[in-house]
Amino acid sequence: MKSIIYRRYGGPEVLELADVPDPKLAQNSVLIRVKAAALNPADLALQAGLGASIMDAWFPVIPGWDVAGIVERVGAGVTEFTAGDEVIGFVREEILHHGTYAERISVPSSMLVRKPRNATWAQGSGLPLAGLTAYQAIVHTLKLTRGETVLIHGSSGGVGSLAAQISVTCGARVIGSGSASSHNYLRSIAVEPVLYGDHLVRDVRAIIPEGVDAILDCVGRGVLALNPQLGRAGYRSCSIADSAAGVTTVFARMNQADLLRLVELVEAGSLTVAVAATYPLEDAARAQLALRDGGKKPGKIVLEVG
Numbered sequence: 349m350k351s352i353i354y355r356r357y358g359g360p361e362v363l364e365l366a367d368v369p370d371p372k373l374a375q376n377s378v379l380i381r382v383k384a385a386a387l388n389p390a391d392l393a394l395q396a397g398l399g400a401s402i403m404d405a406w407f408p409v410i411p412g413w414d415v416a417g418i419v420e421r422v423g424a425g426v427t428e429f430t431a432g433d434e435v436i437g438f439v440r441e442e443i444l445h446h447g448t449y450a451e452r453i454s455v456p457s458s459m460l461v462r463k464p465r466n467a468t469w470a471q472g473s474g475l476p477l478a479g480l481t482a483y484q485a486i487v488h489t490l491k492l493t494r495g496e497t498v499l500i501h502g503s504s505g506g507v508g509s510l511a512a513q514i515s516v517t518c519g520a521r522v523i524g525s526g527s528a529s530s531h532n533y534l535r536s537i538a539v540e541p542v543l544y545g546d547h548l549v550r551d552v553r554a555i556i557p558e559g560v561d562a563i564l565d566c567v568g569r570g571v572l573a574l575n576p577q578l579g580r581a582g583y584r585s586c587s588i589a590d591s592a593a594g595v596t597t598v599f600a601r602m603n604q605a606d607l608l609r610l611v612e613l614v615e616a617g618s619l620t621v622a623v624a625a626t627y628p629l630e631d632a633a634r635a636q637l638a639l640r641d642g643g644k645k646p647g648k649i650v651l652e653v654g
């Protein structure tokens with residue numbers, strides 16, 4: 349099968365299109381014909397070797413953790429899926445080897461759920477990692493409730509745009525930062541936009557002088573240092589991109605119940621995955637450059653496969 353591989357750590361330039369053997373189908377696993385694979389900043393970080401102290405890479409590595417595709421065959425023991433099912437998944441294993449930038453992948457069935465009926469393949473592939481991160485931050489960690497106000501740093505990004513919509517479903521008011529070009533999109537998902545940078549505190553305080561109830565950092569870059577100027581007394585804060593005293597750092601976990609809840613929100617029309625751009629599989633390096641260099645439209649960059 350065709351796949352994208354890298355044989356050594358590095359940037360987008362180490363990616364190659366290669367023919368590799370089809371994956372084997374283990375017990376309790378599902379063989380998927382990949383239709384789309386969303387990119388994540390983690391792909392770039394791991395490829396650069398930044399995870400080498402906690403995760404082995406078995407070269408050549410096929411990158412990618414997000415998938416949407418069609419079940420071709422199921423392994424012994426699988427009862428919940430059958431050939432022809434349309435599925436999505438967060439395929440995160442503890443070694444880097446068999447990723448989703450490929451025509452086929454064999455995935456433990458516990459990492460999959462059905463694809464939302466009203467989502468395109470690209471949107472479906474953009475939901476698992478970013479959606480789980482957003483959901484676990486907003487619902488499980490911040491425990492946002494009706495009538496509260498949340499500030500989301502990076503609300504135009506893959507995670508932030510989903511976190512903003514999930515916050516709205518919780519009944520919260522959402523203030524979100526993003527570049528000027530993202531502000532029309534942010535308004536369309538009921539976010540009150542502010543620019544990141546020097547005037548962020550002033551602009552947030554102009555919207556809500558008493559400060560916000562909760563702060564989600566989807567950016568890093570030291571924005572957590574602004575928390576005391578942005579939160580009201582007793583505010584809660586978490587980050588997906590940084591750590592600081594008194595702030596919970598959230599790491600996305602595969603959880604079928606959470607991912608199914610996200611599928612339901614998409615099917616109910618309460619959550620839409622924004623797709624910033626799509627690229628064919630062979631243009632994976634170009635797609636990674638677009639993610640790394642920023643300036644993309646809001647949402648996810650996705651590889652379309654087959």
Ligand SMILES: NC(=O)c1ccc[n+]([C@@H]2O[C@H](COP(=O)([O-])OP(=O)(O)OC[C@H]3O[C@@H](n4cnc5c(N)ncnc54)[C@H](OP(=O)(O)O)[C@@H]3O)[C@@H](O)[C@H]2O)c1
Nearest residue numbers: 389481502504505506507526527530544588589598599600
């Ligand atoms: N802990 C976890 O489990 C987990 C999971 C997923 C992601 N992450 C991390 O979370 C971060 C966001 O991921 P993502 O997939 O949402 O990335 P993304 O789609 O690239 O979004 C990045 C966001 O940051 C904003 N931004 C860019 N430059 C900025 C600046 N100088 N100041 C403030 N904001 C700026 C962007 O705004 P514009 O595009 O409008 O400029 C955009 O909203 C990454 O660091 C990623 O590694 C962690």
